[in-house]
Amino acid sequence: MTESLEYWDALAALEWQVELGVDEAILDVPVDRFDLPAPQPAPKPASAPVTQAAPVQPAAPAADTVAIARQLAESAGSLDVLRATMEGFEHCDLKRGARNFVFCDGHPTARVMVIGEAPGREEDQQGKPFVGRAGQLLDKMFAAIGLDRRAEGAGGLYITNMLPWRPPQNRDPKPEELAMMQPFTRRHVELAEPDVVVLMGNHACAGLLGRKGITRMRGTWEDVLGKPAMPMFHPAYLLRNPAAKRDAWADLLEIKARLT
Ligand code: URA
Numbered sequence: 171m172t173e174s175l176e177y178w179d180a181l182a183a184l185e186w187q188v189e190l191g192v193d194e195a196i197l198d199v200p201v202d203r204f205d206l207p208a209p210q211p212a213p214k215p216a217s218a219p220v221t222q223a224a225p226v227q228p229a230a231p232a233a234d235t236v237a238i239a240r241q242l243a244e245s246a247g248s249l250d251v252l253r254a255t256m257e258g259f260e261h262c263d264l265k266r267g268a269r270n271f272v273f274c275d276g277h278p279t280a281r282v283m284v285i286g287e288a289p290g291r292e293e294d295q296q297g298k299p300f301v302g303r304a305g306q307l308l309d310k311m312f313a314a315i316g317l318d319r320r321a322e323g324a325g326g327l328y329i330t331n332m333l334p335w336r337p338p339q340n341r342d343p344k345p346e347e348l349a350m351m352q353p354f355t356r357r358h359v360e361l362a363e364p365d366v367v368v369l370m371g372n373h374a375c376a377g378l379l380g381r382k383g384i385t386r387m388r389g390t391w392e393d394v395l396g397k398p399a400m401p402m403f404h405p406a407y408l409l410r411n412p413a414a415k416r417d418a419w420a421d422l423l424e425i426k427a428r429l430t
Contacts, residue, residue, distance in 0.1 A: 235261040235262075235350050236349055236350055236352075236353070238261060239259065239261070239350055239351065239352075239353045239354060240353040242255050242259065242353075242354075243255070243353040243354045243356065243357035244353070244357065246357055246361070248361065249274075249278055249358070249361050249362065252354065252357055252358060252361060253273045253274075255354075256271070256273065256334055256351075256354050257271045257273070257334075259354075261350060262333075262335065262347060262350055262351060264288075264333060264335035264336070264337055264338075264347060265335050267335070267336070267338050268289070268294055268335035268336045269294045269295060269336070270289075270294055270295070270296070270297035271297065271334050271335065272289040272293050272294065272297055272298060272299050272331060272334050272335070272336075273330065273334055274299065274328065274329060274330045274358075275298045275299050275300065275301075275319055275328075275329045276319035276320075276326055276327045276328040276329045277319075277321070277322040277323070277326045277328060278328050278361075278362045279322045279323045279326060279328075280317070280319075280321075280322070280323065280326030280327050280328040280364065281323075281324060281326070281364055281365040281366060281429055282312075282317055282326075282327055282328065282364055282365070282366045282367075282368060282425065282429070283328045283329075283330070283359060283362050283364035283366070283367050283368070284300075284308070284312075284327060284328070284329045284330070284368045284370055285330055285331065285332060285355060285359075285367060285368065285369055285370060285374045285377075285378065286299060286300060286329070286330070286331045286332070286370040286371070286374060286404070287331060287332055287333070287343060287370065287371055287373040287374060287404065288331050288332060288333035288334075288335070288336060288337055288343055288373070289331060289333070289334070289335065289336040290302050290304070290336065290340050291336070291340065292305075293305070293331075293336065294335075294336035299329045299330060299331050300329055300405075303406075303409060304404070304405040304406040304409060305405070307405040307408060307409060308329075308370075308405045311405065311418060311422060312327050312422070314419075314422060315422050315423070315425065315426040316426070324429075328362055328364060330355070330358055332348055332351060332352070332355055332373055332374055332377040332378075333347060333348070333351050334351070334354075342373065343373050343377075345376070348373065348376055348377040351377075352377050352378065355377060355378065356378070356394075356395060359394060359395050359397065360395060364397060365397070365398075365428075365429065366397065366398055366399075366400065366425055366428055366429065367394045367397050367398070367399040367400070368399070368400050368402055368425065369392070369394070369399055369400065369401045369402065370402055370404045370405070371384055371402075371403065371404030371406075371407065372384045372404075374401075375387055375392075375401050378394050378399070379392055379394070379399075379401075384401055384402075384403060384404075384407075387401040388400075388401050388402055388403055388417060388418075388421060389401075389417065389420060389421050389424065391424075391428075398428060400421055400424060400425055400428075402418055402421045402422075403417060403418050403421075
């Protein structure tokens with residue numbers, strides 16, 4: 171923003187951004203992008219003939235980011251290494267817009283591992299999954315069957331998401347984002363070794379089962395890496411559709427029965 175910009179102009183610019191969906195400042199200090207040095211043209215290769223047009227180079231094939239993710243994920247031998255590997259993964263653009271990397275909450279000794287979609291605003295701010303309104307409902311739901319993310323072992327709950335970075339304006343994850351991060355989530359399940367996986371909502375089902383349709387899928391056991399996996403309505407959906415809590419309760423009882 172230039173210094174000559176008047177108060178009302180600045181306010182109008184801010185209102186315009188809010189209308190576009192901007193809901194928070196990413197940096198503590200504003201960056202005046204009009205004042206950044208202009209990008210320098212790339213230097214010509216010294217050996218290029220001056221009079222003759224250079225042959226057109228075939229475009230380099232786009233890096234197969236899913237294969238890179240798979241290789242990195244498979245080489246992670248512990249949860250700490252997986253966390254560090256994911257945090258350093260530069261191929262997912264969501265990383266650039268997120269405030270924090272969100273890996274997990276709870277204790278990996280828990281028998282139940284919940285897999286959600288992606289961090290929302292509060293999760294992005296705190297660096298922990300499911301800490302907003304949906305997370306509070308999730309805690310109540312699992313407390314009703316004796317599970318608590320603050321506990322270790324049999325009474326515990328281990329929580330993660332398909333994506334570790336918040337999508338802008340909480341938009342839905344894109345299929346390519348799910349595909350890119352899926353190898354990490356699979357490895358996460360392998361390393362945490364839960365007895366039961368809970369797939370919270372359509373995006374967790376799409377990411378790990380390759381299918382959507384939570385209304386039909388919920389309540390029926392699936393298989394994720396040899397572990398029983400229960401698709402459930404996402405707590406954010408339950409907040410909007412309280413009548414579906416009845417189904418969610420039936421699914422929670424299924425999970426409880428599986429643990430005994
Ligand atoms: N919704 C999710 O799926 N995950 C979170 O961490 C928060 C909301």
